[in-house]
Amino acid sequence: MKIQSLKDLKKISQAYEKQIYAPEGIKVNIGMASCGIAAGAQAAMDKALETYRDNKNVEICQTGCIGFCEQEPLVEILAVNKPRVLYQNITEDKIIDAIEGYMAGEFNKNKKSILGQLRDPRSLLDDDIENPLDGVEPIDDIPFMEDIPFYSAQVKVAMRNCGYIDPDCIEEYFAKKGYIAFLEALKKNKPAEVIETVKASGLRGRGGGGFPAGIKWATCAKHHGDRYIICNADEGDPGAYMDRSILEGDPHSVLEGMLIAALGIGSSQGYLYVRNEYPLAVKRLVTAIKQAEAYGLLGKNIAGTDFSFKINISTGAGAFVCGESTALMASLEGKVGRPRAKYVHTVEKGFRESPTNLNNVETYANVPAILLKGADWYTGMGTEHSKGTKVFSLVGKINNTGLVEVPMGISLRDIIYDIGGGIPKKKNFKAVQTGGPSGGCIPEQFLDLSVDFDELAKVGSIMGSGGMIVMDQDTCMVDVARYFVDFLRDESCGQCNPCREGLKQMLDILTDICDGNGKKGDIEFLEEIGAMMQKFSLCGLGTSAPNPVLTSILFFRDEYEAHIRDKKCSAGVCKPLFHYEIDPDACNGCTLCAKKCPQNAVAGKKKEPHVIDQENCIKCGICYEKCKFDAIKIC
Amino acid sequence: MSEAAMMEKVDAVDIDYMELDDIIEKDFGQDKENLIMILQAIQRRYNYLPPPALNYLSTKIGIPMSQIYGVATFYSTFSLEPRGRNIISICLGTACHVRGGARVNDKLEELLNISDGQTTDDKRFTLESVRCIGCCSLGPVVKINEDMHGRIGSDEIEKVLDQYE
Numbered sequence: 109m110k111i112q113s114l115k116d117l118k119k120i121s122q123a124y125e126k127q128i129y130a131p132e133g134i135k136v137n138i139g140m141a142s143c144g145i146a147a148g149a150q151a152a153m154d155k156a157l158e159t160y161r162d163n164k165n166v167e168i169c170q171t172g173c174i175g176f177c178e179q180e181p182l183v184e185i186l187a188v189n190k191p192r193v194l195y196q197n198i199t200e201d202k203i204i205d206a207i208e209g210y211m212a213g214e215f216n217k218n219k220k221s222i223l224g225q226l227r228d229p230r231s232l233l234d235d236d237i238e239n240p241l242d243g244v245e246p247i248d249d250i251p252f253m254e255d256i257p258f259y260s261a262q263v264k265v266a267m268r269n270c271g272y273i274d275p276d277c278i279e280e281y282f283a284k285k286g287y288i289a290f291l292e293a294l295k296k297n298k299p300a301e302v303i304e305t306v307k308a309s310g311l312r313g314r315g316g317g318g319f320p321a322g323i324k325w326a327t328c329a330k331h332h333g334d335r336y337i338i339c340n341a342d343e344g345d346p347g348a349y350m351d352r353s354i355l356e357g358d359p360h361s362v363l364e365g366m367l368i369a370a371l372g373i374g375s376s377q378g379y380l381y382v383r384n385e386y387p388l389a390v391k392r393l394v395t396a397i398k399q400a401e402a403y404g405l406l407g408k409n410i411a412g413t414d415f416s417f418k419i420n421i422s423t424g425a426g427a428f429v430c431g432e433s434t435a436l437m438a439s440l441e442g443k444v445g446r447p448r449a450k451y452v453h454t455v456e457k458g459f460r461e462s463p464t465n466l467n468n469v470e471t472y473a474n475v476p477a478i479l480l481k482g483a484d485w486y487t488g489m490g491t492e493h494s495k496g497t498k499v500f501s502l503v504g505k506i507n508n509t510g511l512v513e514v515p516m517g518i519s520l521r522d523i524i525y526d527i528g529g530g531i532p533k534k535k536n537f538k539a540v541q542t543g544g545p546s547g548g549c550i551p552e553q554f555l556d557l558s559v560d561f562d563e564l565a566k567v568g569s570i571m572g573s574g575g576m577i578v579m580d581q582d583t584c585m586v587d588v589a590r591y592f593v594d595f596l597r598d599e600s601c602g603q604c605n606p607c608r609e610g611l612k613q614m615l616d617i618l619t620d621i622c623d624g625n626g627k628k629g630d631i632e633f634l635e636e637i638g639a640m641m642q643k644f645s646l647c648g649l650g651t652s653a654p655n656p657v658l659t660s661i662l663f664f665r666d667e668y669e670a671h672i673r674d675k676k677c678s679a680g681v682c683k684p685l686f687h688y689e690i691d692p693d694a695c696n697g698c699t700l701c702a703k704k705c706p707q708n709a710v711a712g713k714k715k716e717p718h719v720i721d722q723e724n725c726i727k728c729g730i731c732y733e734k735c736k737f738d739a740i741k742i743c
Numbered sequence: 744m745s746e747a748a749m750m751e752k753v754d755a756v757d758i759d760y761m762e763l764d765d766i767i768e769k770d771f772g773q774d775k776e777n778l779i780m781i782l783q784a785i786q787r788r789y790n791y792l793p794p795p796a797l798n799y800l801s802t803k804i805g806i807p808m809s810q811i812y813g814v815a816t817f818y819s820t821f822s823l824e825p826r827g828r829n830i831i832s833i834c835l836g837t838a839c840h841v842r843g844g845a846r847v848n849d850k851l852e853e854l855l856n857i858s859d860g861q862t863t864d865d866k867r868f869t870l871e872s873v874r875c876i877g878c879c880s881l882g883p884v885v886k887i888n889e890d891m892h893g894r895i896g897s898d899e900i901e902k903v904l905d906q907y908e
């Protein structure tokens with residue numbers, strides 16, 4: 109059926125509202141994004157499907173990821189007039205217990221597996237319907253999801269549907285008010301108004317640069333030619349995976365965002381450039397595009413109007429630099445992905461030398477919500493110059509790893525300690541790295557910084573795509589700087605000198621320092637090279653590449669100096685600069701380390717302090733990680 | 744390998760040119776812009792990019808061999824040499840790095856006696872490093888073929904390898 113009007117859309121969505129909120133029997137939603145599958149969700153799903161094959165009362169469904177990746181596989185179980193319960197760590201051996209327990213109304217037995225119950229399953233877009241949990245007796249002694257620290261500060265706009273609907277089912281997206289914003293705008297047929305709303309919302313690009321989306325759209329619309337709409341789903345920053353999660357959990361939100369951009373700007377062709385490492389995202393997008401085409405929401409004469417828009421998918425081939433807009437466009441043309449100087453902007457001459465609007469996945473996913481709820485609503489969240497919410501991926505040395513969407517302006521401390529639950533194993537916080545390989549390392553003294561585009565820039569870092577890698581006392585900042593420089597040297601396209609040679613020189617110096625061959629003057633030389641690269645590199649990769657080095661020198665200079673002068677790596681990372689010793693007072697002779705040491709380098713009798721044979725020790729760190737009594741010391 | 748050496752290398756693999764035609768024409772409309780995706784399709788089919796197939800592609804879509812070679816070497820997913828039966832992708836992304844990914848990598852290199860991008864002599868494994876597979880919450884992560892192994896320690900990796908023939 110081709111959708112011709114809002115009425116058509118509403119008819120379908122009402123039927124599916126029932127499916128997502130008031131199923132016939134028991135509905136089991138299994139979080140099946142890549143992260144969930146990797147944690148064992150597929151096996152759990154297979155097990156459930158097998159067990160309830162002949163039971164019509166139990167419906168096993170897939171959803172995307174609701175963000176709490178630490179506790180995956182996550183499974184939500186619901187039934188009409190019953191509480192909705194979210195279970196955690198539900199691997200194949202636990203899923204039947206969870207389902208049976210739910211059916212029997214027995215929650216005490218597997219309380220450990222329960223993350224919480226929902227107070228309200230509606231998204232911020234479909235809160236005009238009645239809360240399906242109104243009047244439902246909650247379960248005693250089980251916290252509400254909305255109250256647990258990981259979720260309580262979150263506001264889901266871009267990720268509004270992730271984990272709540274089946275990404276392979278466009279009708280469920282309809283039921284969550286999907287495509288209404290687009291259809292309304294289409295029927296109104298006032299493209300300029302669309303752009304005005306996006307402008308007024310203050311939405312800034314979520315891919316890294318933070319350029320105001322509305323201004324980009326307006327400039328692109330002014331230039332003549334076959335305009336193109338591109339979605340940047342190259343997500344190259346290691347440690348950031350919100351775009352993957354949105355594409356896998358709610359692909360239609362991105363397609364709808366692109367449709368709205370196309371309508372506003374006046375374009376009939378779009379491209380999604382997806383990273384090669386994300387096969388599941390591609391699969392879900394292909395399905396989503398086909399479904400949208402079948403309903404006549406993509407393709408020729410959409411909803412009976414003369415507006416036509418087609419979206420093609422192109423996959424990257426493993427080049428970080430192709431996330432840069434001009435390199436991405438070259439790659440889309442089948443060429444080597446080298447950036448070009450932007451004397452002429454891509455909104456004027458981009459893909460195929462035509463006016464091109466390129467935005468990030470998360471940017472597009474925000475757009476339908478902004479159109480439906482209005483620019484004023486959006487500007488009500490965030491800070492003066494950074495409006496709305498931002499998704500961060502909280503990873504590294506943190507208790508609650510996952511994706512969190514919070515209003516801009518929240519402090520780093522709130523994100524790391526309240527939402528993230530702090531650092532595991534009672535270790536000390538050392539730094540948080542934001543903004544990907546070209547971001548900066550922010551130390552403890554700035555933890556109260558409120559997170560937005562401008563504040564992060566003030567301490568030498570960037571928002572980037574929203575990766576937040578938390579580092580503890582076991583992270584060596586010189587090693588981290590070396591790591592990023594190594595990454596970027598690998599990924600530099602090599603066409604301009606400052607970046608190609610600068611990175612190589614920096615890497616040589618940093619490697620020397622980590623190997624114990626650092627010399628006086630190295631730090632100053634690194635600063636000099638960094639400043640030169642920032643000034644003279646051709647593209648954003650080169651100009652921002654020195655950031656991790658410069659910020660780590662700025663905030664952790666003593667660590668650099670200890671490496672160079674004292675030949676010491678106190679974090680125990682740079683192998684030539686430390687050794688392990690066993691503290692005889694702390695060691696109680698449990699023998700665990702001796703058993704685990706691959707070199708048999710630990711000797712000692714049971715219940716007596718052990719000793720490490722330094723000759724044989726390869727500093728693999730296994731004893732350090734395994735010791736339960738903190739007896740292994742870094743010296 | 745230099746371009747000339749690459750061309751000269753006699754290749755063991757049989758190329759099915761009819762099938763190649765199908766890939767180039769039917770799937771990708773013989774369009775120059777689709778070069779990267781055509782190369783991906785060829786690599787999916789042969790597990791690497793066999794030079795004779797690239798030669799054929801070059802004449803077929805009218806892109807000089809030098810340019811195809813440029814693209815094939817610029818993008819890290821392409822391999823101009825046959826790869827192993829099992830592809831190990833070890834994540835060296837930041838989140839995995841701070842959680843000890845490098846140690847797992849060291850152990851893999853030691854066990855297999857190969858380094859990044861290389862294939863074991865028995866063609867059982869190819870080791871490839873990647874920077875983030877988007878499963879950072881499970882770091883350190885190793886992907887073998889399509890299977891993801893998360894929260895893996897350097898002392899556990901050997902057992903995992905045993906599962907692959």
Ligand SMILES: Cc1cc2nc3c(=O)[nH]c(=O)nc-3n(C[C@H](O)[C@H](O)[C@H](O)COP(=O)(O)O)c2cc1C
Nearest residue numbers: 313314315342343344431432433467468471648649
């Ligand atoms: C080296 C480099 C890599 C980049 N990688 C990405 C990326 O993976 N994803 C992304 O959305 N933007 C990336 N960007 C930013 C893009 O160039 C561009 O600014 C952005 O996609 C525009 O969309 P937005 O305004 O919606 O953020 C990268 C930039 C540079 C310089």
Ligand code: SF4
Nearest residue numbers: 602603604607647650
């Ligand atoms: S700055 Fe680096 S990545 Fe950018 S164009 Fe120059 S060499 Fe290429």
Ligand code: FES
Nearest residue numbers: 834836839876879
């Ligand atoms: S850094 Fe390894 S999966 Fe993201």
